[in-house]
Amino acid sequence: xxxxxxxxxxxxxxxxxxxxxxxxxxxxxxxxxxxxxxxxxxxxxxxxxxxxxxxxxxxxxxxxxxxxxxxxxxxxxxxxxxxxxxxxxxxxxxxxxxxxxxxxxxxxxxxxxxxxxxxxxxxxxxxxxxxxxxxxxxxxxxxxxxxxxxxxxxxxxxxxxxxxxxxxxxxxxxxxxxxxxxxxxxxxxxxxxxxxxxxxxxxxxxxxxxxxxxxxxxxxxxxxxxxxxxxxxxxxxxxxxxxxxxxxxxxxxxxxxxxxxxxxxxxxxxxxxxxxxxxxx
Amino acid sequence: xxxxxxxxxxxxxxxxxxxxxxxxxxxxxxxxxxxxxxxxxxxxxxxxxxxxxxxxxxxxxxxxxxxxxxxxxxxxxxxxxxxxxxxxxxxxxxxxxxxxxxxxxxxxxxxxxxxxxxxxxxxxxxxxxxxxxxxxxxxxxxxxxxxxxxxxxxxxxxxxxxxxxxxxxxxxxxxxxxxxxxxxxxxxxxxxxxxxxxxxxxxxxxxxxxxxxxxxxxxxxxxxxxxxxxxxxxxxxxxxxxxxxxxxxxxxxxxxxxxxxxxxxxxxxxxxxxxxxxxxxxxxxxxxxxxxxxxxxxxxxxxxxxxxxxxxxxxxxxxxxxxxxxxxxxxxxxxxxxxxxxxxxxxxxxxxxxxxxxxxxxxxxxxxxxxxxxxxxxxxxxxxxxxxxxxxxxxxxxxxxxxxxxxxxxxxxxxxxxxxxxxxxxxxxxxxxxxxxxxxxxxxxxxxxxxxxxxxxxxxxxxxxxxxxxxxxxxxxxxxxxxxxxxxxxxxxxxxxxxxxxxxxxxxxxxxxxxxxxxxxxxxxxxxxxxxxxxxxxxxxxxxxxxxxxxxxxxxxxxxxxxxxxxxxxxxxxxxxxxxxxxxxxxxxxxxxxxxxxxxx
Numbered sequence: 001x002x003x004x005x006x007x008x009x010x011x012x013x014x015x016x017x018x019x020x021x022x023x024x025x026x027x028x029x030x031x032x033x034x035x036x037x038x039x040x041x042x043x044x045x046x047x048x049x050x051x052x053x054x055x056x057x058x059x060x061x062x063x064x065x066x067x068x069x070x071x072x073x074x075x076x077x078x079x080x081x082x083x084x085x086x087x088x089x090x091x092x093x094x095x096x097x098x099x100x101x102x103x104x105x106x107x108x109x110x111x112x113x114x115x116x117x118x119x120x121x122x123x124x125x126x127x128x129x130x131x132x133x134x135x136x137x138x139x140x141x142x143x144x145x146x147x148x149x150x151x152x153x154x155x156x157x158x159x160x161x162x163x164x165x166x167x168x169x170x171x172x173x174x175x176x177x178x179x180x181x182x183x184x185x186x187x188x189x190x191x192x193x194x195x196x197x198x199x200x201x202x203x204x205x206x207x208x209x210x211x212x213x214x215x216x217x218x219x220x221x222x223x224x225x226x227x228x229x230x231x232x233x234x235x236x237x238x239x240x241x242x243x244x245x246x247x248x249x250x251x252x253x254x255x256x257x258x259x260x261x262x263x264x265x266x267x268x269x270x271x272x273x274x275x276x277x278x279x280x281x
Numbered sequence: 282x283x284x285x286x287x288x289x290x291x292x293x294x295x296x297x298x299x300x301x302x303x304x305x306x307x308x309x310x311x312x313x314x315x316x317x318x319x320x321x322x323x324x325x326x327x328x329x330x331x332x333x334x335x336x337x338x339x340x341x342x343x344x345x346x347x348x349x350x351x352x353x354x355x356x357x358x359x360x361x362x363x364x365x366x367x368x369x370x371x372x373x374x375x376x377x378x379x380x381x382x383x384x385x386x387x388x389x390x391x392x393x394x395x396x397x398x399x400x401x402x403x404x405x406x407x408x409x410x411x412x413x414x415x416x417x418x419x420x421x422x423x424x425x426x427x428x429x430x431x432x433x434x435x436x437x438x439x440x441x442x443x444x445x446x447x448x449x450x451x452x453x454x455x456x457x458x459x460x461x462x463x464x465x466x467x468x469x470x471x472x473x474x475x476x477x478x479x480x481x482x483x484x485x486x487x488x489x490x491x492x493x494x495x496x497x498x499x500x501x502x503x504x505x506x507x508x509x510x511x512x513x514x515x516x517x518x519x520x521x522x523x524x525x526x527x528x529x530x531x532x533x534x535x536x537x538x539x540x541x542x543x544x545x546x547x548x549x550x551x552x553x554x555x556x557x558x559x560x561x562x563x564x565x566x567x568x569x570x571x572x573x574x575x576x577x578x579x580x581x582x583x584x585x586x587x588x589x590x591x592x593x594x595x596x597x598x599x600x601x602x603x604x605x606x607x608x609x610x611x612x613x614x615x616x617x618x619x620x621x622x623x624x625x626x627x628x629x630x631x632x633x634x635x636x637x638x639x640x641x642x643x644x645x646x647x648x649x650x651x652x653x654x655x656x657x658x659x660x661x662x663x664x665x666x667x668x669x670x671x672x673x674x675x676x677x678x679x680x681x682x683x684x685x686x687x688x689x690x691x692x693x694x695x696x697x698x699x700x701x702x703x704x705x706x707x708x709x710x711x712x713x714x715x716x717x718x719x720x721x722x723x724x725x726x727x728x729x730x731x732x733x734x735x736x737x738x739x740x741x742x743x744x745x746x747x748x749x750x751x752x753x754x755x756x757x758x759x760x761x762x763x764x765x766x767x768x769x770x771x772x773x774x775x776x777x778x779x780x781x782x783x784x785x786x787x788x789x790x791x792x793x794x795x796x797x798x799x800x801x802x803x804x805x806x807x808x809x810x811x812x813x814x815x816x817x818x819x820x821x822x823x824x825x826x827x828x829x830x831x832x833x834x835x836x837x838x839x840x841x842x843x844x845x846x847x848x849x850x851x852x853x854x855x856x857x858x859x860x861x862x863x864x865x866x867x868x869x870x871x872x873x874x875x876x877x878x879x880x881x882x
Binding site for chain 1: 288289291292293295296299300301302303304598624625626627628629630631632653654659660694696697698700701702704705706709710712714715716717718
């Protein structure tokens with residue numbers, strides 16, 4: 001089936017407004033995964049994360065802009081925090097969700113937020129509350145079919161929104177670097193590539209690093225960023241960082257956006273200069 | 282300053298305050314922490330008890346040795362061979378003083394049976410009594426032991442469960458044990474890490490539950506495959522087989538696992554405990570499973586067990602269950618369940634579970650809620666064992682948690698490599714060949730044991746650094762017994778690949794106590810499964826005579842109650858496994874009562 005056909009089917013079969021696509025997708029995946037092998041510690045903790053994310057968004061957006069905004073993005077951040085944070089306590093879920101949303105309003109560069117909100121929230125929790133919370137890494141089922149379904153749904157969705165190249169570049173780079181790490185450390189190649197088959201990477205590679213708001217626009221740039229994340233991750237992994245992909249995105253993501261802006265500015269400046277020169281002529 | 286600027290600053294301050302919140306909470310806790318007194322008398326005055334480590338002083342010098350397994354798994358030998366240190370208590374010679382048995386786990390090493398001399402010292406008489414030499418090459422090595430009078434002759438017999446062939450010894454009452462392994466009908470080979478005695482059908486003979494961890498096809502010294510690891514970190518389905526063995530009354534056992542409904546799933550069972558949780562008069566089973574959910578099996582009139590884990594609320598979230606301890610934490614006449622799991626900062630935060638019967642819980646439908654977080658006993662570390670016991674005789678159950686997995690080279694860590702593999706697909710995780718070599722690295726090692734003291738008002742506080750007992754060996758098994766018969770529960774802590782530690786418990790004189798040593802007649806003679814209910818004013822507390830609990834351990838048979846400063850109690854109700862109910866009015870306090878089941882009751 002061609003991409004046009006898939007898109008057509010999706011568009012003609014069920015019409016989903018663009019802003020609700022991501023919330024529906026992540027809710028569907030969460031429900032499927034939870035019903036098939038119970039990935040959530042509790043609905044209450046998930047609900048806590050969603051409530052704090054949406055409430056923070058509601059209050060901060062209103063305070064900053066004076067308007068109310070659609071809460072679908074906050075819902076996605078809340079649900080992501082609910083899945084990714086692992087703690088027997090409730091407050092880390094609330095804190096991660098609130099930090100994720102608040103980071104969008106504080107850490108800004110030329111009018112856009114620099115960090116993927118959930119990525120920032122998760123990294124913050126690892127640093128400030130590691131004795132009370134962890135992040136999904138080894139907890140979840142290892143069911144092969146469930147894994148295939150999540151990858152398939154995720155990849156088709158990325159194809160539809162033109163972000164498939166990011167994930168594919170990252171996966172390919174990760175596998176190559178897994179081989180390099182295996183060669184360097186002497187650990188089995190399968191051990192090095194194993195994380196890619198786990199749940200943390202499904203969420204990371206399919207949803208977090210492809211977030212349209214915090215990825216660069218050019219396809220070449222996206223591929224370069226995905227490759228850079230995998231490369232930095234390799235060095236972090238050689239230093240035994242358990243949450244290496246989150247740290248790599250945390251570092252590379254904002255730098256990439258700033259570089260993209262600089263290039264864009266330079267182009268604009270170049271254009272203005274040539275227009276000025278032409279007008280002088 | 283315009284309004285927009287003020288809002289911007291407020292948002293930034295809000296963001297910073299979120300980032301600083303955990304540090305602020307921690308600082309608040311440290312300000313609240315009490316200063317620890319310098320001398321132990323002041324500590325006893327403040328906390329009600331103090332633990333003096335007296336192992337060598339009383340003649341206990343045993344050191345556990347871990348096994349060396351097949352060279353195919355040499356690269357991760359330290360984590361696989363991380364089990365086997367255990368302790369079980371029994372009055373072997375019926376002189377009124379508790380003795381204890383310790384297991385060793387390398388081929389050629391001896392197990393120890395420390396006989397209480399009654400003067401505060403112990404002598405290892407395992408070899409003379411015939412229970413030392415059980416780690417012979419080709420028969421597997423010891424993982425634990427439990428005592429129970431299987432032939433109702435008044436002397437405690439011994440099962441040693443192993444990774445290998447299970448061993449059964451009859452206590453012949455003359456200071457000797459007779460090995461009846463070959464004729465008893467125990468499994469030929471299994472990788473057992475837990476056993477508990479219970480009389481599941483109340484026929485007066487003790488039956489035996491054995492829990493398998495690794496699959497029973499695995500012989501760790503002659504591996505035919507390296508696909509021996511769990512097939513999932515949270516939903517593993519390839520664990521060892523469990524057994525329920527019915528005592529035929531002639532020193533033989535029959536496997537009734539399947540017909541009693543205990544063969545439905547293959548979990549990685551690490552701990553088991555038994556008690557009548559729903560007041561039916563029959564013993565139920567609680568299993569703590571690694572790589573999966575915990576299980577609660579409700580006994581159906583001594584005929585079958587029904588898995589009620591999910592409906593009761595305890596069998597839903599998969600964790601790394603390692604220990605089961607039962608006790609009336611809320612002094613409400615109902616047993617709660619404490620199960621330890623793993624909490625490793627920044628990597629894995631499972632939290633321990635304290636399952637307390639909810640208000641809606643009834644005999645027909647049990648329902649528990651996890652109050653570990655509310656009561657402050659959730660975040661342990663790598664908690665191999667968690668034991669509910671009243672350390673200061675204040676009438677409230679405290680908790681001792683044995684922590685630590687593999688202590689090797691300091692300042693090294695295997696967690697990163699572990700997370701790499703166990704997060705992967707089942708085909709990766711299941712094969713030991715895919716696991717990175719440990720190379721002498723520490724894995725959640727050098728962790729201090731925790732002692733959570735119950736204040737009786739709904740909070741526990743960690744006091745191990747003040748009251749002694751803050752051991753940082755790789756502790757596995759804990760047994761409580763009044764070794765010196767002075768009215769306080771002393772502790773024996775078995776440590777993996779390390780020395781056993783015995784703690785004498787010095788308790789405040791202000792607190793009273795009472796204990797009951799039961800002997801069945803129509804019921805099994807060990808009285809395992811008998812329930813003792815202490816009633817005073819409008820309060821009550823319940824304890825059950827246990828056939829083994831926590832991780833690889835068995836505490837003293839006598840049930841011990843702290844009474845705080847109470848000078849009397851109204852009555853004691855004893856419900857025997859036979860169904861007989863005995864009431865004792867106004868029993869004398871600060872006394873050890875020996876109670877025999879009334880004939881023809």
